[in-house]
Amino acid sequence: MRRTLRVAAYAVVVRDGQLLLARSRGENGVLEWVLPGGGMEHGEDPYDTVRRELEEETGYLVEVTGFLGVDSSRRTLPGRLRRPVDHHGLRLLYEARVAGGELRHEIGGSTELAAWQPLDAVPGLVRIGLVDTALRLWRERPAGGRLEAGRG
Numbered sequence: 516m517r518r519t520l521r522v523a524a525y526a527v528v529v530r531d532g533q534l535l536l537a538r539s540r541g542e543n544g545v546l547e548w549v550l551p552g553g554g555m556e557h558g559e560d561p562y563d564t565v566r567r568e569l570e571e572e573t574g575y576l577v578e579v580t581g582f583l584g585v586d587s588s589r590r591t592l593p594g595r596l597r598r599p600v601d602h603h604g605l606r607l608l609y610e611a612r613v614a615g616g617e618l619r620h621e622i623g624g625s626t627e628l629a630a631w632q633p634l635d636a637v638p639g640l641v642r643i644g645l646v647d648t649a650l651r652l653w654r655e656r657p658a659g660g661r662l663e664a665g666r667g
Contacts, residue, residue, distance in 0.1 A: 526579070530612070534632050535629070536551070550646055551629065574617050577611040578614040579610070583660065586606040586648050
């Protein structure tokens with residue numbers, strides 16, 4: 516079985532009780548809310564990745580204010596010629612604040628809308644699980660930067 520590793524960096528940006536999110540079309544074609552961020556380019560520092568991705572997806576220039584933790588996932592994905600791929604995703608989660616720029620939507624990228632969402636409305640949004648993981652890291656701030664397994 517072929518193996519792949521994808522490393523990405525995302526940011527939790529909270530301002531005035533609202534969370535900055537981006538919307539994209541998921542694998543199943545459904546629109547879902549995601550954290551702004553994305554994959555590292557070869558040789559790129561993850562700190563630079565998160566700043567670049569935030570500007571691309573939201574129009575904002577951000578200052579990274581802290582490292583929240585790591586989310587690691589492993590799953591089998593369909594590959595070419597129906598051969599499965601053992602995929603490992605490593606997502607680095609940062610906290611950031613808006614330092615400049617203006618909110619805009621990404622054109623021709625992986626997201627199609629950027630918006631502030633009230634924190635108390637996030638549970639009712641169609642969203643990927645990483646949003647919940649990131650908010651838990653932001654709220655709980657575990658010393659090791661990792662959430663306890665089995666907690667919902």
